[in-house]
Amino acid sequence: MSQTRKFVIACATVVEEMLPLLPPDVGHRILDFGLHTDPGKLRRALQEAIDASSGQADMIVLGYGLCSQGVVGVRATDCTLIVPRVDDCIAIFLGSCSAYREQSQCEPGTYYLTKGWIEAGDSPFAEYERMVASRGPEFAERIIRVMLNNYKRLALINTGQYELERYRDYARRTAERFGLRYEEIEGSTVLVKKMIHGPWDDEFIVVEPGQVIELGPFLRNTI
């Protein structure tokens, strides 16, 4: 029996966690991290990547969660789509939807960082630096205070996949600079491993060829 051909399409931040665990025979494509701010654009980019890859795979694993509903509406005509049943990538880094819920309950005002998020430079803190350069420190300070209103904690997720020291320094300094409580929280590769190897159980949405990814199955988890 021939082996199922898998292909991964993932956000630049999620792929950081997947690459060290990805078998050499599983191909991958990385999509721009910035797409998460525009669900319409993310949907179009995903659809284009799926269309381009479906001929070389029986199964495409999406390294995304619901992600502002950017995954809703995409389909693969001739292969199966697998997507973790999570709100966004934070749950992927923490290992499960329930781990994310636990963290959120413990401190709803948490800004999460990982290596991927720091390197992508698409956080309020990176935007602060851009604002200082383009509009001056007073403007930057005013806007970041609005952005971070009600945020209390900056949590660096340690998934154990890479050397953390450089990112730890950045996260700690950033927390101190903006008056947030710094915490390092344990991540997990459990969900990432399942994304790659299965089993694609209740923690995943499995979409048969020709079917679209719908919103409903993501929300089913929430009640």
Next chain:
Amino acid sequence: MADPEIRQALIIHLADLDEAYVLKLVECLLNEGKDPLTLIKDCEEAMCLVGERYEKREYYLSGLIMAGEIFRQVMEMVQPFMEQRLEGSASGRVLLGTVQGDIHNIGKGIVEVALRCYGFTVEDLGVDVPAQRFLERAQSNPPDVIGLSGLLTIAYESMKETVHLLGEHSVPGKPAIPIMIGGGMLNEAICRFVGADFWTTDALEGVRICQRIVQKATNN
């Protein structure tokens, strides 16, 4: 400048995030007795331009926030002039809050100012508000509309729970208090999931929904 040119200047400078110019111009226009509703309409048009520039990546999130800050200040300046304009027309009471598990309140803050501007009395319960707290306040001082705010996906669960709890405790024989949900990522499907009556991603549209609700109740 002629009126159309002044209106265009307001739109362009707000879209360009020129706070000092916009606030000065609004102050002058209000003192000259210009219609505050026209000012709000022009600001709304400018906010649409800001949204388009964000979509085109000409602005980052900071641009959206700055535009919101300017808009909020304009609404605060306009409010006293609106009081005269709205005298005698129906207004109402709105209970607002960001639901449990979510702490985002930028949009809610703009809705609150906009509602006050249009004569509504607003009670804001803050952020991370449990369903039980909404129920307690709705029971002790029944509003005309309940507004549940949230940005994160996790908020949908809390919104649903809150709608459910409020429904369970509705007073027999009395119409249920209409519930509107608001947030940047909402749509009709989320509204159906939550079980709310209305949804919006736009502060002024939220005001118009509340106005229609109050008008309908007054007519009945």
